[in-house]
Amino acid sequence: MSASAPPVNRLRRLFIRCATRVRRALGIGSPIPVVDTARLTEGYHAHQDNPPVDPCVKVLAYYLPQFHPFPQNDAWWGKGFTEWSNVGKAQPNYAGHYQPHCPIHLGYYDLRLVDNMIEQARLARNYGIYGFCYYFYWFNGTVLMHQPLEQMLADPRVDMPFCLMWANENWSRRWDGKDDDILIAQEHSRADSLAFIRHLGRYFQDDRYVRVNGLPVLIVYRANLIPDIAETGRLWREEALRLGLPGLYLVAAQSFDITSPAPFGFDAAVQFPPHPFRQYPDHQPEVTITNPAFTGRIHGYPDVAQRFVQRADEPYKVWRACMLSWDNTARKQDGATIFKDFSLQGYQQWLSHNLNVTAHDPRLNDDERLTFVNAWNEWAEGSHLEPDRRFGYGYLQATYDAVQDHDSRWGIVPGHPWARRHDVAVVLHLHYAEVVDPLLDQIDQAFPDGQVDLYVTTTASAHGARVRQRWPQAQVRLVENRGRDILPFVEAYRQIHSLGHLAVCKVHTKHSAYRPDGERLRQGLLAPLLGSVATVQAALTRFRQDPKLGMLVPGPFLIPATRRNASSNLANLDRLESLTGVPYGYTDLAAGTMFWFRPACLSPLLTLKPQDFDLERGLADGTLTHAVERMMTSWARAEGYTVATC
Structure with missing residues (x-):
C-alpha cells in the first residue's frame, strides 16, 4: 500500500456512508434481522431476595x-x-x-x-x-x-x-x-x-x-x-x-x-x-x-x-x-x-x-x-x-x-451409571414445572405396580427431587437446557442402549405454550402411549411378537415427510447424513417426538455428541434438534426395523 492510500477502515466507513445514503434515496430499509423472540421480553429486572x-x-x-x-x-x-x-x-x-x-x-x-x-x-x-x-x-x-x-x-x-x-x-x-x-x-x-x-x-x-x-x-x-x-x-x-x-x-x-x-x-x-x-x-x-x-x-x-x-x-x-x-x-x-x-x-x-x-x-x-x-x-x-x-x-x-x-440439597448430583431392573423403561425429560406432576400421574396410571425402569433427565434439581419423592427407584440425571428434549434423550440413550430392554417409551414435558391447544396436543401424544395398563400391554405385546418392530408412534403424529416441512432443516439433515451415514428418507416423521422404541433401532444416536448442539434460540425451526427429530424413523428403518402406529 502506498503512503498516500487511505487506511482500510477509512474506506470501510466511506463505503458504509455511501451505501446508507443510496438505501435512503431508494427507500430501501435495512435487512430484516432474525429475531430471538425470547429476547423481546428481556427488560429491566427488579431486585429480589432469593433463598440460599x-x-x-x-x-x-x-x-x-x-x-x-x-x-x-x-x-x-x-x-x-x-x-x-x-x-x-x-x-x-x-x-x-x-x-x-x-x-x-x-x-x-x-x-x-x-x-x-x-x-x-x-x-x-x-x-x-x-x-x-x-x-x-x-x-x-x-x-x-x-x-x-x-x-x-x-x-x-x-x-x-x-x-x-x-x-x-x-x-x-x-x-x-x-x-x-x-x-x-x-x-x-x-x-x-x-x-x-x-x-x-x-x-x-x-x-x-x-x-x-x-x-x-x-x-x-x-x-x-x-x-x-x-x-x-x-x-x-x-x-x-x-x-x-x-x-x-x-x-x-x-x-x-x-x-x-x-x-x-x-x-x-x-x-x-x-x-x-x-x-x-x-x-x-x-x-x-x-x-x-x-x-x-x-x-x-x-x-x-x-x-x-x-x-x-x-x-x-x-x-x-x-x-x-x-x-x-x-x-x-x-x-x-x-x-x-x-x-x-x-x-x-x-x-x-x-x-x-x-x-x-x-x-x-x-x-x-x-x-x-x-x-x-x-x-x-x-x-x-x-x-x-x-x-x-x-x-x-x-x-x-x-x-x-x-442445588445439591435436592440430592440430584452426578452418580453411578444407570442400571436395568425391568424389561420395560420410560425415558422422561422434565423441563416445564407445571407439567411434572401430570406426567408422573400418567406413568402411575400406566404402571400401577411400578414394574418399569424410570430414567429421568431434568433441567432443574427440584424436578428431579419431585420424581424421587414419587418414584424412589427412578434414576435421574441433571442436564442443561439445550437441545430441547433431544440432547437430553441422546445423553439418556447413551446410558441405556445396551442394557437389554424389550422396549422403551420416550416422553417429555411438551408444553407448547405458544399454542392454545398445547394441553390437548400433549394428551393426544400421551394417551396412545401411556393411557392405561391395557395400552402399555398392547404395545409390549407387539414388540414381543414382532422382533423387527422398531418404533410405535401415536397415529395422528406419524406424518408424511416432505421437502416443504423439511425446508428449514436441509443443511442439518445433510450434516446428520454425514455424521451417521444414513440419508433422510422423506418417508415420515414422528411429530412431537414421543414414541415407543426398541433400543437397537436408534443406534445412530450414538454418533452424536453434546458439542454438536447449538444454544436454544427461541422457537425458531432449523436447528440440529429439529433435524434429529425428523431422522428418527429413517434411522430405525436403516437399522432394519419397521415403524408403525399405535
Whole structure:
C-alpha cells in the first residue's frame, strides 16, 4: 500500500456512508434481522431476595479492584482518575449500540469505602455467587490497586470467599498488555518470584481464601510471559511450604493462545472468554455505524457463547468460564472491540452448560468443581454482573436461576451409571414445572405396580427431587437446557442402549405454550402411549411378537415427510447424513417426538455428541434438534426395523 492510500477502515466507513445514503434515496430499509423472540421480553429486572442455595458447582466472578483513585493513576491519567471516568463518557458507535453502561444499586462507587465491598458480597451471595477472583497487580515489588484488597483482608464483614489472579503483564496505555507506551513493566526473576509469594502469604492464610484439595488457588493471567515458568512454579510451591501452607494449586488462564497447563507444571487451566478474539466472525456489516471515526471490531455474543459451549473436551483439567456482554468502548471509543446481541437467555444457557459439564466431569473431584464468570465489575469492558439501567438485576437473576437448578440439597448430583431392573423403561425429560406432576400421574396410571425402569433427565434439581419423592427407584440425571428434549434423550440413550430392554417409551414435558391447544396436543401424544395398563400391554405385546418392530408412534403424529416441512432443516439433515451415514428418507416423521422404541433401532444416536448442539434460540425451526427429530424413523428403518402406529 502506498503512503498516500487511505487506511482500510477509512474506506470501510466511506463505503458504509455511501451505501446508507443510496438505501435512503431508494427507500430501501435495512435487512430484516432474525429475531430471538425470547429476547423481546428481556427488560429491566427488579431486585429480589432469593433463598440460599448450595450448588454442586461453585461460581466465582472475576473482580476488578480499580474503582478508587491512587497516585499512579493520578500521574498517568489525571487527578482523581478511575475506571468510572471512562465508563461515564462512552458513546454509541452504531445505531442501537448500548453505551454508556450506567450502574445502579451502588452507583459510581468508591472502593476505598469498605461498606461498598460489604454490600457487593451480600448482593453476590443473594444471587448464588460463591466467591470473587480478584485481579492482583504486582510489578517487581510494587503493588497497585491493593487498597480495596487490604481493607477486605482486614474486615471479616466482607463475607465472601476469594482467590487471586496475578495480572502479570506490562501495564500500558493500550490496556491490552502490548508493549506500547509502558506505564509500569514486569521484571521477572527468582528473587521477585519469592517476594511475590511471600507477599501473598497473608491472603492465602485467610479463612475466606478459596482452597482446592486444601491448597490455596493462585491463577496466573499470562503464564507464558514468565521465563522458565515451570521452575518458577516449583519455587512458589516450596516457598508456600516454608510459609506453613500445604502447597499451592496453580492455574493458568487461557488467554493469549494459552491452552494446556502442562507446559507450565500447573494443576489446571481456566477459560477467559472472549479470548481468543481472532476466531470470531465480523458482524460490522450488519450495523449502521454512527461514529465516523470508528476503526474497531464488531463481533456477535451468540458466536462466542456457541463456540465455548460446542468446544470439544480438552485432555486436561480446565475450569470453564462464561462472560456477560463484552464491549470496551469506554476504554477505546473509536477502536473498541464489541460483542453485540447479548441476551440474558444466551448467558444463562452458557452458564448452565458450564455448571452441568463441570458437575459431570470425571477428571474433577468435588473440591475442583468451580466455574467462573467474566466479570463482576468490568464496567469499562461492558461485562458486569452488577446491575445497570438496562437489565437491572437481570444478569444476577439469570445467574441465580442457573445455579438454583444445580442445588445439591435436592440430592440430584452426578452418580453411578444407570442400571436395568425391568424389561420395560420410560425415558422422561422434565423441563416445564407445571407439567411434572401430570406426567408422573400418567406413568402411575400406566404402571400401577411400578414394574418399569424410570430414567429421568431434568433441567432443574427440584424436578428431579419431585420424581424421587414419587418414584424412589427412578434414576435421574441433571442436564442443561439445550437441545430441547433431544440432547437430553441422546445423553439418556447413551446410558441405556445396551442394557437389554424389550422396549422403551420416550416422553417429555411438551408444553407448547405458544399454542392454545398445547394441553390437548400433549394428551393426544400421551394417551396412545401411556393411557392405561391395557395400552402399555398392547404395545409390549407387539414388540414381543414382532422382533423387527422398531418404533410405535401415536397415529395422528406419524406424518408424511416432505421437502416443504423439511425446508428449514436441509443443511442439518445433510450434516446428520454425514455424521451417521444414513440419508433422510422423506418417508415420515414422528411429530412431537414421543414414541415407543426398541433400543437397537436408534443406534445412530450414538454418533452424536453434546458439542454438536447449538444454544436454544427461541422457537425458531432449523436447528440440529429439529433435524434429529425428523431422522428418527429413517434411522430405525436403516437399522432394519419397521415403524408403525399405535
